[in-house]
Amino acid sequence: MSSYGPAKRIVGLDKNVWVEFSALAAETKAVNLGQGFPDFATPGYMIEALKEATTHANPLMNQYTRAFGHTRLVNALAALYGKFQNRTIEPTKEILVTIGAYGSLFNSIMGLVNPGDEVIIIEPFFDCYKPMVLLAGGVPKYIPLKPRENAESTKDWILDPIEFAAMFNDKTKMIIVNNPNNPLGKVFTKDELTMIAELCKKHNVICISDEVYEWMIYTGNKHERIASYPGMWERTITIGSAGKTFSATGWKLGWGIGPENLMKGLRVVHQHSVYCCPTPLQEAVAVGLETELARFGQPDCYLTSLAEELEEKRNKVCKVLHEIGLEPIVPDGGYFILADVSKINVDFDDGTSDTRDYKFVRWLTKNVGVATIPPSAFFSDDHKYIGEKYIRICIIKEESTLEKGLELLKTLNK
Ligand code: PMP
Numbered sequence: 001m002s003s004y005g006p007a008k009r010i011v012g013l014d015k016n017v018w019v020e021f022s023a024l025a026a027e028t029k030a031v032n033l034g035q036g037f038p039d040f041a042t043p044g045y046m047i048e049a050l051k052e053a054t055t056h057a058n059p060l061m062n063q064y065t066r067a068f069g070h071t072r073l074v075n076a077l078a079a080l081y082g083k084f085q086n087r088t089i090e091p092t093k094e095i096l097v098t099i100g101a102y103g104s105l106f107n108s109i110m111g112l113v114n115p116g117d118e119v120i121i122i123e124p125f126f127d128c129y130k131p132m133v134l135l136a137g138g139v140p141k142y143i144p145l146k147p148r149e150n151a152e153s154t155k156d157w158i159l160d161p162i163e164f165a166a167m168f169n170d171k172t173k174m175i176i177v178n179n180p181n182n183p184l185g186k187v188f189t190k191d192e193l194t195m196i197a198e199l200c201k202k203h204n205v206i207c208i209s210d211e212v213y214e215w216m217i218y219t220g221n222k223h224e225r226i227a228s229y230p231g232m233w234e235r236t237i238t239i240g241s242a243g244k245t246f247s248a249t250g251w252k253l254g255w256g257i258g259p260e261n262l263m264k265g266l267r268v269v270h271q272h273s274v275y276c277c278p279t280p281l282q283e284a285v286a287v288g289l290e291t292e293l294a295r296f297g298q299p300d301c302y303l304t305s306l307a308e309e310l311e312e313k314r315n316k317v318c319k320v321l322h323e324i325g326l327e328p329i330v331p332d333g334g335y336f337i338l339a340d341v342s343k344i345n346v347d348f349d350d351g352t353s354d355t356r357d358y359k360f361v362r363w364l365t366k367n368v369g370v371a372t373i374p375p376s377a378f379f380s381d382d383h384k385y386i387g388e389k390y391i392r393i394c395i396i397k398e399e400s401t402l403e404k405g406l407e408l409l410k411t412l413n414k
């Protein structure tokens with residue numbers, strides 16, 4: 001054995017909720033309502049497009065493509081986001097295609113944050129934001145969305161405007177906003193995003209807008225794009241995911257979109273780490289985006305039909321959770337539900353020093369056969385108590401999977 005160990009900058013960053021709980025789900029063969037991925041098929045025409053790309057008459061379709069994004073894909077992204085952000089987007093300068101949305105998050109943070117810069121993170125937050133900021137030498141500053149008393153919906157989880165304004169100072173370089181939010185399913189309103197935008201402008205702060213669930217919006221809510229607000233394009237990177245958009249999380253393709261001067265930072269990290277993303281996947285995603293843009297507004301458009309299907313699932317799952325006393329925080333978007341398990345009276349202590357929800361989720365997976373995710377993973381140490389009384393349930397699953405999972409959860413009530 002050599003005496004080498006991990007580099008100092010990664011010490012303490014080894015724990016990862018997906019690694020532990022996905023392994024546990026697989027090991028126990030539990031009904032998997034944990035990590036966020038659909039258990040149903042990716043749209044058939046996209047599978048065909050991928051086959052077609054790999055067998056294309058042009059053999060170069062299986063070789064490296066343009067470093068910053070396959071030309072057909074960046075053109076399709078410029079057309080789609082140009083329409084929804086209401087501006088002309090320059091495909092070769094203002095878009096970067098990355099390995100998943102993860103890639104765009106990493107490139108943005110590593111490419112734009114200097115050591116000592118403060119980065120405001122709104123909680124609950126997608127867990128990788130914290131280690132990414134730390135790897136860049138930045139200083140994460142957390143502000144939680146707080147539930148009002150007897151919160152029933154994600155609309156009851158709010159940012160305190162005074163506390164929020166006080167987070168900004170001379171050292172603040174960036175804020176990361178996840179809209180719709182994972183794990184809460186909150187869809188930020190125009191008023192909330194305007195408050196964020198005004199503070200970004202006042203303090204000259206970059207906004208990373210992680211919008212991977214942009215198409216999963218339920219009735220009565222609207223997806224607002226902060227990059228389209230006055231004065232925000234020049235300071236925002238909007239991040240999207242083909243995996244989420246097309247129910248193809250294993251394709252791991254995402255993108256960052258923003259002004260050329262900011263995109264330069266992302267490109268440098270990308271070109272020295274990944275260089276270019278898989279060509280056939282990019283070709284197939286381009287076909288997907290072109291197809292959905294052409295049929296936008298029609299009932300068969302996947303961008304909207306998936307949200308309709310999900311809304312039915314949300315309604316059914318929330319109803320059952322309510323009936324069995326696992327009170328849900330009804331989401332307005334995304335594909336997760338937080339359910340309050342604090343009233344379940346079982347002994348789930350596993351002797352670790354972990355938070356309550358970690359212990360409960362381990363117990364639930366092993367003893368009841370339903371895998372979920374502990375929400376305190378999405379909070380900083382000081383605020384884990386906010387997430388501890390919930391479990392996160394993934395609803396982008398076949399009816400039969402959801403039914404099986406809910407039947408098992410009902411046994412908690414007996
Ligand atoms: N951001 C959020 C909020 C997520 O939930 C996820 C998980 N998909 C990602 C980014 C990463 O997306 P991808 O799988 O495209 O890397």
Ligand code: GLN
Nearest residue numbers: 018034035036037182394
């Ligand atoms: N975004 C997905 C989730 O929240 C997957 C996360 C991951 O695989 N790291 O479950």
